[in-house]
Amino acid sequence: xxxxxxxxxxxxxxxxxxxxxxAAHQLRTPLSAMKWxxxxxxxxxxxxxxxxxEELLQKSFQSTDRMIRLINDLLNVTxxxxxxxxxxxxxxxxxxxxxxxxxxxQDTAKQKKIRLELKMPQKEIPRIVVDMEKIQLVIQNLxxxxxxxxxxxxxxxxxxxxxTKEVRVSFEDTGIGxxxxxxxxxxxxxxxxxxxxxxxxxxxxxxxxxSKQLVMLMGGRIWVESEVNRGxxxxxxxxxxxxxxxxxxxEALSRVNFQGIRILVADDNATNCMIAEEMLTV
Numbered sequence: 560x561x562x563x564x565x566x567x568x569x570x571x572x573x574x575x576x577x578x579x580x581x582a583a584h585q586l587r588t589p590l591s592a593m594k595w596x597x598x599x600x601x602x603x604x605x606x607x608x609x610x611x612x613e614e615l616l617q618k619s620f621q622s623t624d625r626m627i628r629l630i631n632d633l634l635n636v637t638x639x640x641x642x643x644x645x646x647x648x649x650x651x652x653x654x655x656x657x658x659x660x661x662x663x664x665q666d667t668a669k670q671k672k673i674r675l676e677l678k679m680p681q682k683e684i685p686r687i688v689v690d691m692e693k694i695q696l697v698i699q700n701l702x703x704x705x706x707x708x709x710x711x712x713x714x715x716x717x718x719x720x721x722x723t724k725e726v727r728v729s730f731e732d733t734g735i736g737x738x739x740x741x742x743x744x745x746x747x748x749x750x751x752x753x754x755x756x757x758x759x760x761x762x763x764x765x766x767x768x769x770s771k772q773l774v775m776l777m778g779g780r781i782w783v784e785s786e787v788n789r790g791x792x793x794x795x796x797x798x799x800x801x802x803x804x805x806x807x808x809x810e811a812l813s814r815v816n817f818q819g820i821r822i823l824v825a826d827d828n829a830t831n832c833m834i835a836e837e838m839l840t841v
Contacts, residue, residue: 586626587631590630591627593619593623594623594624594627597620598620601617629765632765633765635696635769646690646693647692648777649688650686650687650688651687651691651694652684652686653684653719653728654680654683654684656691656695657677657679657728658677660698660702661702661717664702664703664706668706671709671711672712673706673712673713673715674715675706675717677716677717677718678716678717678718679718684721685721687726688777689797690773690776693773693776694773696770697773697774697795698728700766700770701770701793702717702730704767705731705732705791706732708735709733709734709790710734713732713734714732715732716729716731717729717731718731721799723799724798725797725799726796726797727794729792729793729794730792730794731792732791732792733790734791736786736787736788737785737791742785745767746770746781747768748765748768779795779796779797779798780795780796781793781795782794
């Protein structure tokens with residue numbers, strides 16, 4: 560039997576994660592300022608632009624926005640790796656969440672001349688236990704992925720199915736497709752369907768990795784079925800199993816009377832304490 564001390568490797572990995580997190584935080588603030596300043600110029604707040612000026616500023620805005628997206632993805636990855644991406648389960652109507660997300664991307668689809676369609680069951684879908692913020696991020700990543708790899712004139716179809724045990728959501732596109740040998744590794748960090756140096760489609764290669772980890776965190780599964788030059792369909796599932804317990808817990812909590820209970824609020828920011836006091840005073 561051979562033992563190998565991995566303490567040093569773990570320390571290096573931790574330092575690397577901390578550095579990425581710190582660098583990303585420091586970069587996001589000035590980049591955000593640049594993005595919104597550019598947007599103000601594009602909106603004509605500093606005067607009318609010539610066609611050439613508008614074109615240059617539009618390119619600058621898109622590049623800055625792409626950098627901010629990369630930074631947000633890096634921050635999400637480091638939060639997950641450090642265990643700081645807390646899971647906050649609540650009962651939600653998954654159909655409403657998907658409907659709102661698809662609606663918010665209709666303008667993007669129209670700009671790309673892609674038909675974006677949503678198919679929902681006729682019957683009302685039971686509520687399900689999910690983390691609202693994280694399920695929205697999963698849907699956002701899969702929607703953006705489908706739109707990103709689909710050419711003008713193509714189609715993206717989001718469909719929701721459910722039975723007594725689980726909800727299954729699919730994102731079908733008519734994009735470039737994924738080779739069979741890459742379908743197993745597509746959910747790994749910094750992996751893309753087109754890894755060549757001359758690839759046409761830009762991206763961070765983090766969205767699917769983040770989505771997989773978040774779906775697994777919520778007790779679900781995620782996978783892809785694809786054929787090159789014919790498109791891809793990404794699926795994820797979520798279980799109904801925990802819903803009854805969550806319903807009972809929320810019902811019990813609603814019967815608890817918190818009036819008169821003293822609460823200690825600890826924060827190093829006086830403004831936050833003031834806001835918390837206002838919110839807790841009834």
